[in-house]
Amino acid sequence: MSAVHDPFATMAHDPRDPDPWLALYLDQSLPIDSEAKRCLLVGARSWSRRWLFPVSRPLVILWFCVVKVLRAISPRFPNLNGLLHKTIHWGLRLFGSPETNTLILRHFHVGTELLAFMRVNAGAGDIPSWPLRPTKLKDIEDNLFLQHDLNVFNFIIDLNQRLRAEGREIMPAETLDFSMISDEFPAFEPFPRGPLNKIDVQTAVEFYTPLYALMLPRNDFVRASHSLQLDETVAIYIARILGTDYHLNFIKNGHPMIALSTLQSGYRLMMHGLDCEALHGWLRTMKARQAAGLPVDPRAV
Secondary structure (H helix, E strand, O other): OOOOOOOOOOOOOOOOOOOHHHHHHHOOOOOOOHHHHHHHHHHHOOHHHHHHHHHHHHHHHHHHHHHHHHHHHOOOOOOOHHHHHHHHHHHHHHHEOHHHHHHHHHHHHHHHHHHHHHHHHOOOOOOOOOOOOOOOHHHHHOOHHHHHHHHHHHHHHHHHHHHHHHOOOOOOOOOOOOOOOOOOOOOOOOOOOOOOOOEOHHHHHHHHHHHHHHHOOHHHHHHHHHHOOOHHHHHHHHHHHHOOOHHHHHOOOOOOOOOOOHHHHHHHHHHHHHHHHHHHHHHHHHHHHHHOOOOOOOOOO
């Protein structure tokens, strides 16, 4: 991987003018991976997030409204899933910052491991799975985003059908299995660092959301949008498995029983990424405590 740019490592602290991003960089309230935190904050303080995002957002929302009308008229056609994923790959390679591309590829690894943790520790290890482990941007073209959404919904349906058929609920695991939770992911390809690779992840998400709605059938887009609110559902499952609900304090994306407008998908996608990183970080913390012979819940006496 290319040399990491970390502006916070050498940033001086002026008590008369404290930097808000340095404060968040040093803050430890969320158990989030240090690389993911760095990438998020580098993007948050970038020129594209501070200028391009707010200036372009009204136009993006207007375009999104036009797309919604078009999809109301023709909910199933066109279906350009293959072209959509090629376009995402091309856009990220040409415009995405290294931090943006790192966060996006990380997300599929995080999601895969969270689903695997629940599947194994809920006593449903034989439920079919489709692990997503991209290491290069080209991997996006293999329907990566669509498959990610399918994985989440299929897991919830398959797991709950199994639980109902067996007349049981998710209970705390007698022995927690953290073997699928990685402390480090496989190395990603060196990401482009050209003159145009400046777009932060939140701006990229806002631009791609209406494109996603335009190029996928309406059902696929609505399902993808609703999946962003499943963080609380997943967190509840994990709480039942762990026998502790501490992590529910930092899951903030809202329960899907009260669906939010698809116009809010861009913001919710950012919250979804943060929730998943925090959940994965919390499981890494518990894994480390288990390996050290400590109670997995830090609150245990």
